[in-house]
Amino acid sequence: MLVSYNWLNEYVDLNGVSADELAERITRSGIEVEGVDVLNEGIKGVVIGHVLEREQHPNADKLNKCLVDVGEEAPVQIICGAPNVDKGQKVAVAKVGAVLPGNFKIKRAKLRGEESNGMICSLQELGIESKLVAKEFSEGIFVFPHDVEVGTDALAYLSRNDYVLELGLTPNRSDCLSMLGVAYEVGAILGNEVKWPKSSYDVSEEQASNYISVKVEAEEDNPLYVAKIVQNVKIGPSPLWMQTRLMAAGIRPHNNVVDITNYILLEYGQPLHAFDYDRLGSKEILVRRATEKEKIVTLDDAERTLSSEHLVITNGTEPIALAGVMGGLNSEVQSDTTTVLIESAYFKGTTVRRASKDHGLRSEASARFEKGIDPNRTHEAAERAAALMAEFAGGEVLEGSVEVNTISYEPKVVTTTLSKINSVLGTSVTASEVKAIFENLKFEVVEDNETFTVTVPTRRGDITIEEDLVEEVARLYGYDNIPTTLPISAATPGVLSTYQAKRRKVRSFLEGAGLLQTITYSLTSKERAKQFAIEDGKEIVLAMPMSEERSTLRLSLVPHLLEVVQHNIARQTHANSIYEIGSVFVGKEGEELPEEKERLSGVLTGLWHSHQWQGEKKAVDFYVAKGILDGMFEMLGLTERVTYRRAELDRLHPGRTAEILLNDDVVGYVGQLHPETLKELDLPETYVFELALQTILNIETEEIKYEPIPRFPSISRDIALVIDRSTPAGDLEKVIRTAGGSLLKEVRIFDLYEGDKIAEDKKSVAYSLRYYHPDHTLTDEEVTKVHEKVLTALEEQFGATLRS
Template sequence: MLVSYNWLKNYVDLGNLTPEQLAAKITKSGIEVEGVEYVAENCKDVVVGYVETCEKHPNADKLNLCQVNVGDQKLQIICGAPNIAQGQKVAVAKPGAVLPGDFKIKKVKLRGIESNGMICSLKELGLEEKYIPTDIADGIFVFPEDATIGENVDELLNLNDAVLELDVLANRADALSMLGVAYEVGAILDQPVNLPDETVSFAEDDAVDNYISVEVEAADLNPYYGAFMIRDVEINPSPLWIRNYLMAAGIRPINNVVDITNYVLLEYGQPLHAFDYDKFSSEKVVVRRADDGETMVTLDDQERILSEKNLVITNGKEPVALAGVMGGANTEVTSETKNILLEVAYFNSSSVRGTVKQTGLRSESSTRFEKGIDPNRVKRAGIRACLLMEKYANGKVAAGAAEFDELDRSENTVEMDTDQINKRLGTEMTSEDIVSILKRLKFDYEQNDTSFSVQVPTRRGDITIFEDMLEEVARIYGYDNLPFTLPQGAAQAGALTVRQSLKRKVNNYIQGVGLMETLTYSLTNATDIKRLVSPEVLEKAVSPVALAMPMSEEHKYLRLSVLPEILRAIKYNSARNQTNLGYYEIGSVFISSEKQVSKQPDEQLRAAGALTGKWLEHPWQQEKKDVDFYLVKGIVEGLFDHLDLNVSFRQAKLADMHPGRCAVIEMNEQTVGFIGQLHPALEKEMDLKETYVFDINLEAVFAAYEDTPSYRQIPKYPSIARDIAFILDENIHSGDVGDLIQEIGAPLVNRVEIFDVYQGANLEEGKKSVAYSLLYQHPDKTLKDDEVEESYQEIIKAVNEKFNAYVRS
């Protein structure tokens, strides 16, 4: 919200406060002022001049030789503006004047003729071009006839104004109007608020019922609609003061009728819309839901396709406005307009928000309807606009208003007590202090000793409960006046919880192996929600959780996997010539067991990562190697060793994963994640080189973790190593063979490891050679060769029988 300092002074006495001092006070009271900007730099020696004569320059076709009266002298000035003419009152920079940008005006000769000064445009006086009316954007500015010759232009053009930019949060919709800001500043400074004049001279012999009636078919979306009739208006430029205030607020002036609707919008926070009555082509306003596929052309000359979710204003036949958002081109006010149908209404905020989202249209009006407007200020804003059109457009206002009215204008009542307030705030306020604050806020109340029953005006729709009222008291009392107190109670040393400690332990390990941590969105799109989801998550997630009001289609669902967003980061950096990349994230996925969500989804913490390019297999190595399945498997195995947990890997075929380079991670016979290479089709789609990923369910890991340190006695007796290679069918999992060796060899076989896998020459097609290293060791004695040999032969026999294998010679 842009607030003109000079405009605000019309409602509240600001005393000697500078704009910066006022901004500081408003910020301290709870509404942040993001900045203060002056409309223009001060223009020295720029005054109103009267063009007595205007003739063509004798030596230049595009220049004019003017004699200009500036009050204390007459100046000969050469001007090239296309709209300069005799009899105008213009802004004149006299010799010695300094314009914005430190542009100094001097006496000069142009084509042999002396020029003593400069006739200025608004842009040359420091106003932003985007706010200057289009009809004078390319020429000099002409003052109204009542401007005084020789008067300084700073006040006339509001150049000495400052604009405060307020960061208004959604709950403070009242501060989206000059009156709302005036009430706020009045409370801060303990000053009365001067309300605008709303006295209209209605035509006694004419009534609005002679011209228009109102019918509302969607009262749930439009509980109030009022229509005023203003006849015989004269379309002209607005008064200079209205144009000045609009430009300070960031709105380009157009004409007096449109400018008045915008002025009242900013003043009251109540959107209005003016229809050309003669183009309306009906004596009835009908407010209804649009038909699916119905179209209309809005004021921006764009055709809009509507749905039944949109509320439209119609003439009984066709739409003439999108309710609360934008009017239609078919009833636009132009220079030919004579009769005005003025709309003032209360539209449901959700309805307007939905239309804005569907059409992409956002306006000053829709912004206020979306956040909520004051129901008791709706009709008053219409009356105020009628007064201004009567005064500045010479309109005749028909008596009364055509209305549909089911609007609730009741005020909220909030109970509070002085002792309760002091207990919450730690203050020692008296009931008299509370009374003073309520009077400053302009809130009515009933007092019973230390208790108050406060009538909250409808302009403050954000105040509904005691805590809201408590905040108001604290704001006006002054946050700086609240005492500094230490919390009471026994002190307790801070420490990490077991879960926090484990999370940090996992984080430190993954960083230690060289991966870089990322932080990505928890929201994703319809494509990525199905990608790279771990099997145990898929079993539980009946359907992805969709947001009710997503900001975009790219962020519509709560994620079921962390990996897609990590891969986006890999893709982004790969496209910028970064080749060796390893990223990870510890974050939540969101699992719902319901198709129609009725409760919060379960959050499951997961650790996921992706690697591509070359990597150091061990920190002590100098040469990097290509990332492969075994490197990623080693990282995961190292993590579980770090946590002293046992896991196994089982080959699997998962969607979006390479069918021959993918495995699920199992712990206590339960799947807790997966590792492997992305499917080549996905790598091609995402423009990635060979990329490997891992995804681990940390909830299962934390549940299995035991905080008690484990201990294994150092063996006293020597070990014996034996190697054995089996010829197996290629579809047999080597891990299954290893499990059988461990089972048959127990308790003598202490460890089984695969150290070689071979396929190729000298082997039958469909066969592979897998070599295992067996470590024999007994905790209580030295093993004899015949014991080891007997166990060795039992293992060979069992493997051969179960897997139809034989020992490679």
């Protein structure tokens, strides 16, 4: 809802509160003001000018040479390209030195050899959106009424010396979809009265009932329909002040009759429609449901096919409007219209919403009907429209209205107590403060022994229960004034469980390592459900899947992560490091429901890091993926419990894949995709991992203990072992660490050799071993003794020999 500050000031005294301060106070009361637009921002030096002479530019077919009085000693010559500029017009002129939107400064210039001292402006050039400019001025300059004063501020006549507040309304606050509704809200905030507009006019002796009859078949959809007749109207432009208010609210002016109906919509929140009475084709209005395949051509010149779920206004036989949404072209008010039928009605919101959705017609009127209007304003809005048409269209209002009224609406009566309000809000407001808040909202309130019985006006359909009254007190009392307290029952603050804390640490570590988190579907196709799964299980297929691609619960996260990588690479993002923590669903034979287990999966491809200046590039490989997991296990305190074992798994490279074991139980894998899989998915070299996260995080670990930095020097020994090619280096390391005992603090592999001077079935693996004692400097004898144990153990278990 766009609210003009100056217009609002006519309904409620703003006490000189600035637009920005008012926006802040409205926001603090519970309705967010999304912005304040200064309409004349960045514009100066624009005045009313009078075109005294106009002639064709001697050197240009599309330019005009105009002599313009701008209120100074002598008129000035201005070259103008607008096709509609003419002698005798009052126009907006940006004088030399003026500034227009976009910091466009007006200077003296020569156009095709003729001097130009200023610029005759269109509304678009003054910052008004093209879609809001009336059609007659959309491709040329704006022409003011003749009674405007030359040399005065043009922006003042255009009501651009104004501020527009944009309210971000929630669906329950439909009462603020009108200027009067906002006035009630602001009046409650400032403690001021609301001034209603007056509706007075001279009544013709003729009766409206002699011209029209109204019948409603669909009473549930339309319980209230009011029709008024205005004769002898003269179609023309509406008053400039009305046009500018419509434009400020985002509505394009058309003519005086249509503009009045839109003006009332903004003022009262009651949508109206004006029919050309002489084009109705009958003296009857019949409101009914449409028949199947019935046709109507709406005001946008589109033929629409209706159904029995749509409500239509008819002339007894054919539709003339789609109720609450848009009028029909066959009854449109046009330049020759002399008699107008004003429709003011209450339509059921769900019926209007259905028609609006089915036909893709979202209008200001339909939005208000959908959210709910105040039935008490339906008659008042019709009277106000008739009064304005009499004043600004020269019409004669026929006596009385023709209506069908079966609506039943009574104001809600809701009760609350002071103790309830204070206990919910944690405040200590007094009974007099609460009563004053309800009175400022213009609610009828009766207090009896700190019990408040509130009669809620029909404009506030959102208030139906006691808690709604408490909310009204809270927001008008001021959310900032409500003290900060903990609930009485909160003995201890909430904390993460051990599992949750570990999972958060895992996320933090992986993101710190450069991986990005993703979230993918839990549903996949039957063909991919078991791919890359750690644990085999029965597939769980949906009874009514949306598609075959989303028909089966997943047993692994990896297939969907590979889809993400495919998507990214197709969009030129070649380096991908992603992970997901999510659930898989393992079905058990004989059980209807699957077991839900949490997994951690990741996919890496492309460059791991690149420093162009140094010319360094490193592509992702097996050891990058393994290194990330090693760092995570170290962070979780599981390094000594985790081992890797070469494995051959489906769809993974047989020589670059390892199972991950925790306490000798398989908890996952890490490896490269098989070349055939890469070709199938059209991916470059890609590495994946998946872990049974639930198992890993549920392992109890010892508390981290402080270990001082060694005070005494260490001794390093390097060994190169000749062993069978099939012997895993990790198995050697286990034996080395066991045999080395407490003195051996570090084991690191630094070389692998296969080739000349080594038998074909052998390989050489070199390790660096570091020994130290926390209490004294080790002697060569102590180290040699332990080192010999290591070599003996390697020889006995693997037949390892030292390479000479």
